[in-house]
Amino acid sequence: AKARHLKWEVSHMFWSPDCEEKVLIGINGQFPGPTIRAKAGDTIVVELKNGLHTEGVVIHWHGVRQIGTPWADGTAAISQCAINPEETFTYRFVVDKPGTYFYHGHYGMQRAAGLYGSLIVDVADGEEEPFKYDGELNLLLSDWYHDSIYNQMVGLSSSPMRWIGEPQSLLINGRGQFNCSLAAAHTPGTKQCTAGGNRHCAPVILPVEPNKTYRLRIASTTSLASLNLAIGNHKLTVVEADGNYVEPFVVDDMDIYSGDSYSVLLTTDQDPSSNYWVSIGVRGRTPKTAPALALLNYRPNRGFKLPAIAPPVTPLWNDTAHSKAFTTHIKARAGTPPPPATSDRRIELLNTQNKLDGHIKWSINNVSMVLPATPYLGSLKLGLKTALTAARPADTFGRAYDVTRPPHNPNTTTGDNVYVLRYNTTVDVVLQNANALQHNVSEVHPWHLHGHDFWVLGYGEGAYRGDAADAARLNLVNPPLRNTAVIFPYGWTALRFVADNPGVWAFHCHIEPHLHMGMGVIFAEAIDRVGKVPKEAVSCGATATALMNGDHL
Numbered sequence: 332a333k334a335r336h337l338k339w340e341v342s343h344m345f346w347s348p349d350c351e352e353k354v355l356i357g358i359n360g361q362f363p364g365p366t367i368r369a370k371a372g373d374t375i376v377v378e379l380k381n382g383l384h385t386e387g388v389v390i391h392w393h394g395v396r397q398i399g400t401p402w403a404d405g406t407a408a409i410s411q412c413a414i415n416p417e418e419t420f421t422y423r424f425v426v427d428k429p430g431t432y433f434y435h436g437h438y439g440m441q442r443a444a445g446l447y448g449s450l451i452v453d454v455a456d457g458e459e460e461p462f463k464y465d466g467e468l469n470l471l472l473s474d475w476y477h478d479s480i481y482n483q484m485v486g487l488s489s490s491p492m493r494w495i496g497e498p499q500s501l502l503i504n505g506r507g508q509f510n511c512s513l514a515a516a517h518t519p520g521t522k523q524c525t526a527g528g529n530r531h532c533a534p535v536i537l538p539v540e541p542n543k544t545y546r547l548r549i550a551s552t553t554s555l556a557s558l559n560l561a562i563g564n565h566k567l568t569v570v571e572a573d574g575n576y577v578e579p580f581v582v583d584d585m586d587i588y589s590g591d592s593y594s595v596l597l598t599t600d601q602d603p604s605s606n607y608w609v610s611i612g613v614r615g616r617t618p619k620t621a622p623a624l625a626l627l628n629y630r631p632n633r634g635f636k637l638p639a640i641a642p643p644v645t646p647l648w649n650d651t652a653h654s655k656a657f658t659t660h661i662k663a664r665a666g667t668p669p670p671p672a673t674s675d676r677r678i679e680l681l682n683t684q685n686k687l688d689g690h691i692k693w694s695i696n697n698v699s700m701v702l703p704a705t706p707y708l709g710s711l712k713l714g715l716k717t718a719l720t721a722a723r724p725a726d727t728f729g730r731a732y733d734v735t736r737p738p739h740n741p742n743t744t745t746g747d748n749v750y751v752l753r754y755n756t757t758v759d760v761v762l763q764n765a766n767a768l769q770h771n772v773s774e775v776h777p778w779h780l781h782g783h784d785f786w787v788l789g790y791g792e793g794a795y796r797g798d799a800a801d802a803a804r805l806n807l808v809n810p811p812l813r814n815t816a817v818i819f820p821y822g823w824t825a826l827r828f829v830a831d832n833p834g835v836w837a838f839h840c841h842i843e844p845h846l847h848m849g850m851g852v853i854f855a856e857a858i859d860r861v862g863k864v865p866k867e868a869v870s871c872g873a874t875a876t877a878l879m880n881g882d883h884l
């Protein structure tokens with residue numbers, strides 16, 4: 332194992348990811364940010380200089396468990412203070428597990444401003460992947476809005492709320508096509524995109540050799556869109572999810588929710604005289620965004636030789652049976668550690684959309700999360716009385732709530748939504764979906780847990796009751812280990828994890844506007860066992876005052 336030292340500067344830049352110029356946040360003059368490649372066991376050291384002259388920044392390493400380094404998790408107001416303009420903060424952490432990960436901003440809606448990149452961890456020297464491949468391709472997926480994140484943030488916090496709407500385009504490795512299509516010949520009414528050149532929006536060409544097997548790494552950092560990937564004429568064998576090996580299974584297309592990552596194997600066993608479409612479409616919400624296209628380029632064909640056939644058609648956005656069939660097919664690969672047979676605590680979290688004096692918010696057990704001025708890791712480590720004031724949030728929403736209808740009382744409250752977990756306890760979380768404010772609407776929400784993988788024990792329809800029928804739906808044999816799990820419309824999803832990683836961990840909907848609207852909770856886990864916290868990570872707010880008055884972390 333080795334230490335990999337990176338020097339990054341974050342700054343605002345003009346860029347044209349879908350050929351429309353706007354201001355975004357880049358790293359070292361690049362968008363998307365540099366790909367980090369490491370081996371399991373390596374230490375990653377990122378000296379991050381904040382070149383945003385008028386706002387703070389942090390970076391979250393999505394999927395990295397930060398065991399022993401909770402101050403490196405990169406969540407503003409939770410694990411650290413935002414890094415001030417012109418300041419440099421050093422992230423230093425171990426990537427303990429091989430897998431397909433990514434990193435992204437976690438302050439305000441900076442992720443939506445393009446602050447993201449790939450983080451790929453190979454097996455350690457001497458270790459082997461449980462599958463063979465000849466080459467590798469990497470797809471970092473995102474959606475793209477022409478509105479600035481300032482317009483979006485102010486709109487979401489306005490009364491009446493201005494929703495961000497559906498994205499203008501979808502990006503593959505930061506590249507997209509707005510107002511034109513690579514497959515215009517097959518999509519009447521669209522203009523053909525031109526190719527080539529080093530423009531920021533030049534179409535992605537993925538070069539492959541015939542009769543080889545490739546590992547396709549895929550991750551989604553979309554603000555809103557749930558995506559579906561299909562590659563013309565090729566089947567995909569799913570082998571990894573969120574850095575955990577899964578029982579291999581073959582699909583024609585696959586869903587990828589915001590926060591998900593996968594590896595699939597693809598064999599180039601098709602007619603080598605052609606190229607093939609890579610097609611990324613929207614599911615889960617009425618699509619108003621053209622699919623993103625890229626080219627699987629069988630060498631030695633010209634990269635931009637267009638396939639003669641039309642791109643694969645994305646499955647219907649509201650075919651939830653199709654969505655569930657894919658998601659429930661994912662099982663842990665043989666040899667994956669099973670979950671503990673029982674849990675010490677069950678926390679049932681009801682997701683509702685509510686009103687708060689004219690604003691629209693998302694709430695958990697009727698509390699919409701508000702983040703503190705002083706990051707929790709410092710204030711809780713110091714035991715400051717101001718860290719947590721009101722009562723702790725409820726572990727259940729009761730059995731009377733009717734998930735099939737808009738909230739009877741649309742009003743909600745705000746709070747810290749901090750759940751205190753005891754060290755090494757096994758925690759069950761049941762995420763319960765419900766009808767939104769609007770009749771007959773229940774939206775898909777992908778929830779992401781920091782600091783842990785959880786076992787996804789199972790899914791159910793309607794309201795969770797915790798009865799024998801619900802218990803019978805749980806898989807304790809080979810549930811997949813993940814860090815992101817989706818709740819389907821009107822349904823529930825049951826997760827289990829062990830609170831074995833002292834720290835303060837966000838657990839939230841990975842849809843950027845929903846987190847901004849309060850859709851999340853915080854796990855304050857075994858704070859008494861957190862090691863020495865570097866004061867440069869948490870020295871702001873009440874913690875700074877306490878340190879100046881002689882307190883010690």
Ligand SMILES: O=C1O[C@H]([C@@H](O)CO)C(O)=C1O
Binds near residue numbers: 848
């Ligand atoms: O939070 C949201 O707000 C809109 C709609 O509910 C109100 O405009 C939408 O689709 C969301 O997911």
